Structures are given as C-alpha cells and as structure tokens.
Amino acid sequence: MTQPAADRAAEIGSPGELVGRLDAHGYLADEGAATAAFLALRMRRPLFLEGDAGVGKTALATTLARLLDAPLIRLQCHEGLDAAQALYDWDFPRQLLHLRAAEAAGTADPDRLEAELYDRRFLIARPLLRALETAPSVLLIDEIDRADDEFEAFLLEILSDFTITIPELGTVAAAEPPVVVLTSNRTREVHDALKRRCLYHWLEHPSHRREVEIIRRRLPAVSERLAGRVAHAVRHLRADDLLKPPGVAESLDWAEALVTLGARDLDPATAAATLGAVLKHRDDQRRVTARGLDALLDGG
Secondary structure (H helix, E strand, C coil), rough: CCCHHHHHHCCCCCHHHHHHHHHHCCCCCHHHHHHHHHHHHCCCHHHHHHHCCCCHHHHHHHHHHHHCCCCCCCCCCCCCCCHHHCCEEEEEEHHHHHHHHHHHHCCCCHHHHHHCCCCHHHEEEHHHHHHHCCCCEEEEEEEEHHHHHHHHHHHHHHHHCEEEEEECEEEEEECCEEEECCCCCCCCCCCHHHHHCCCCEECCCCCCCHHHHHHHHHCCCCHHHHHHHHHCCCCCCCHCCCCCCCCCCHHHHHHHHHCCCEEEEEHHHHHHHHHHCCCHHHHHHHHHHHHHHHHHHHCC
16 A cells, blocks of 8 residues: 555654755755755645756755655646646547447437546546646646746645546545645746745755765766866856856756766866856857856866
8 A cells, every 4th residue: 555645754753854865865955945845745735946947946846756755747837838738638539539439339318428428538637637636646836937827826726725626527636635846947926825825945056065966976977076176167157147057957967078078177178168068058158258267167
C-alpha cells in the first residue's frame, strides 16, 4: 500500500532534517528554502516560490517529489492557458468513433447513447485533474506569472478545496491533496488573492560556496578550483546589467563545457571560447566581451 505523502512529510522532524534529505537527493537547499518547504509540507499549504530564472525553483519541486516518492505532475503555464488545457477535456475523436459504431450496430436508445458519450473513458485528464486523482502526488504549477489573470482566478478554487465539478460526471475530490509548488520568475506581479493561499519564499541565487558545491555535486569531474572560478565569474555576470543573467543551470553548462574541452582553468581564452554556454543572448556576449574577460575573471 502506498504511504501517503503527508505521512512521509510528518517523518521529517525539522527544516534541518529536510536540508539533509534534499541533499541526499542532489538538491543543496539553504536554510530559508528548506524552512519554507518544511512548513508547506507540515501545514499542507501550497508553496509559492518566486525568484530569478535559474535559481532552482523547479528543481526544488522535482526533488520534493523524489523525496516523497510521489509522481511529479507539471502544469507549464503560458499566455492563453485555459481550464480545458489545465483540467480536463473530452476526447471528441473517440466519442465520434463510438457514435458511428453505435449507429452501425443499430443502437436505438438515444438517451443511453448520449450517456455513453460522456463516460469517464472519454475524458482526457489534464495536469490539475490528474493531481486530484493521484495520491500521493506533487503538483508543480510552473511559471504562473506567464498565465493570464483569468487563469489565476480559476486556480483559487482548486487550491482552496482541491475539488472540481465535471457537469456530466459529478464532483471529483482529492483523496489526499497534492503537495503544490507554484513558481514565478516575476515577469509580472501575481495577485495577492493567490499568494494568500500559499506560503511564500523568495529564492536567491546560491552563495559562492554553495554554487561550488552544486557544481561539484552534479559534475564530479570538475575540480574544486575550476568550479570556484566558474562560480566567481558567474556571480560577476549576475551583478552586471544583462538581458539574461545566468542561473545555476548556466553555471553547470559552463563547467561541463570546460571539462569537455579538457580545460583545467578558466582564463580569458577558454572563457571566450565557451561563453555561449553561460550567456545565451548575443547582446550580453557583446557587452561582456567589450568590457574585457580579464575583468570578469579577476579575483576568482
């Protein structure tokens, strides 16, 4: 029998213990993030993570899923996202095939035929419905700031009651509410009504020491010195006025690119050759190169 996620969460005694468990699954959390996640699990409240792109918001949700041994169900938000895409839809092609088959078989009872068309087997469960029907589960609502205001309003009811009504089938209630993590890159301000239903945490970029640990953990072939040089240079880049400041993923890409080329150090020549691994915008590359890569690497 599957152990409820709530029971697994109850086994975690403190934020410090959660740090250790996340670490065991490859996620190095600071005290603030671990405390926010611990409280969300204990209080059974959605966790709203906000922060720059690449700071590890999505990774925290995926790691919680592994830690709780629960499937991760992801809803990627975008402009124009509506309830049918997020909740459920009817499989019209299959319904039409069923209708034609019934007509060919000479089915004469239209009421029965109509009822059959709205059977559960013709319902396509989208991420929100799957999360309600899957216990335990971790529901990641990723980049909610990219969705429209109307979709935010739609989410309020789901996150309050974990219940939805399908007119043709009735009410679906979660046997065990999913662990919910919402993320935002703050491309726009999310409404207070949604935040009130959540615990909130602003996720910072990792410290220099922690970023070195992340690089070394994910890429054991990277030396301590090279990881330190990459982390130092990336911190400089984040402090610059770039269109797309690098996140942890870009740090890892850069370190991996250097190792792939056999580099043992990060000097101006290797930085110039591998800049595309860390800066993914042409204007950013031009700006950093014009200022001189020596300045970027000094002191690392």
